[in-house]
Amino acid sequence: MTALQHIRKNKPVIHCITNYVTANFQANALLALGASPIMADLADEVKEVTSFADALVLNFGTLQQHSELAMTRAGQEANRRGIPIIIDPVGIGAIPSRLNVCRRLLQAVNPTAFRLNAGELAAIAGERWEARGVDAGSGEANVREMARFVAEKYDAIVVVTGATDLVISHQHTFEITGGDPWMKQITGAGCVLTTIVAAFATVKQDADTIQQGVHFYKKVAERARQTATGIGQFQVECLNYLQMEEL
Template structure:
């Protein structure tokens, strides 16, 4: 049984404390993949929700006053239960308060995986980088070396998206090409990948399994681009192809 077939058979519950701009896209993507999304983010409810979830996503896209407390409570419950925690530290390379929050969170929550761009990775690794909002920006540091450093420091899988995606652990590194440039034109394409990483992590938390999810999503984008005549249709076709069998 492949990892994708395992997800579709078991329908894992993915608890997402996430970006309200893209929550609908993420939820629909998880449903298409075969998982079961729940987007609960009130600090008073996240511990209960995480107690029956199969994985947890912590996405920094649209932080609110209660977000840090909610993420901390949910993350600690997930660690207690031994379920995957996937962190998407949106904007930490450009906004100091976000980086400070991420650093505090990482002191009390053990991540299973990070899904980020090079600028966010550099911020977490403590390297100089010129980030541009939520975009990757540019810098001279070696992305592979930074990814390996963060993977070893946090004993986590690091998924770095870019022209070539990287999936890095302390022992393995995969380079994944493909996808389509239109993914940059659809708000939430990266957030969707974060939820896919979480779904695949319910099968196994090793780099080999995670890279299967990243490769599948790249193929989804390629097929969606062939079927679409514009950006709006491209997003819909991504959902359609996420529902397909192995591509």
């Protein structure tokens, strides 16, 4: 049984404390993939929700006053239960207050994986980088070396998205090519990948299984571009192809 078949058979519950800009896209993507999303971020209920989830996503896209407390409570419950935690630290390379939240969270919670761009990776690694909003920005540090450093420091898998995606653990390195440039034109394309990583991590919490999810998403984008005539249709076609068993 492939990892994708395992997801479709077991329909894992993915608890997403995520951002309101892309929550709908993420939820629909998880449903198309075969998982079961729940978007609960009230600090008083997140521990209870995480208690029956199969994975947890912590996305920094639209942090609010209650977000840090909710993420910490949910993350600690996920650690207690041994389910995967995927952190998507949106914008921490450009917004110091978000980076501070991330640092405090990492003192309280042990992540399974990070899904981020080069600018966000550099912020966690403590390297100089010129980030621009939620975009990757530019810098001279070696992305592969930064990813390996973060993977070893936090004993986690690091998924770095770019022209070529990297999936790095302290033991393995995978490069995944493909995809389509139109992914950059859709708000939430990266957030969706984070939820896909979470779903695949419910099968096995290792770099090989996670890179299968990243590779599948690249293929989804390629097929969607073949049939879409514009950005709006492209987003819909991505959801359609996420339902496919094989690509």
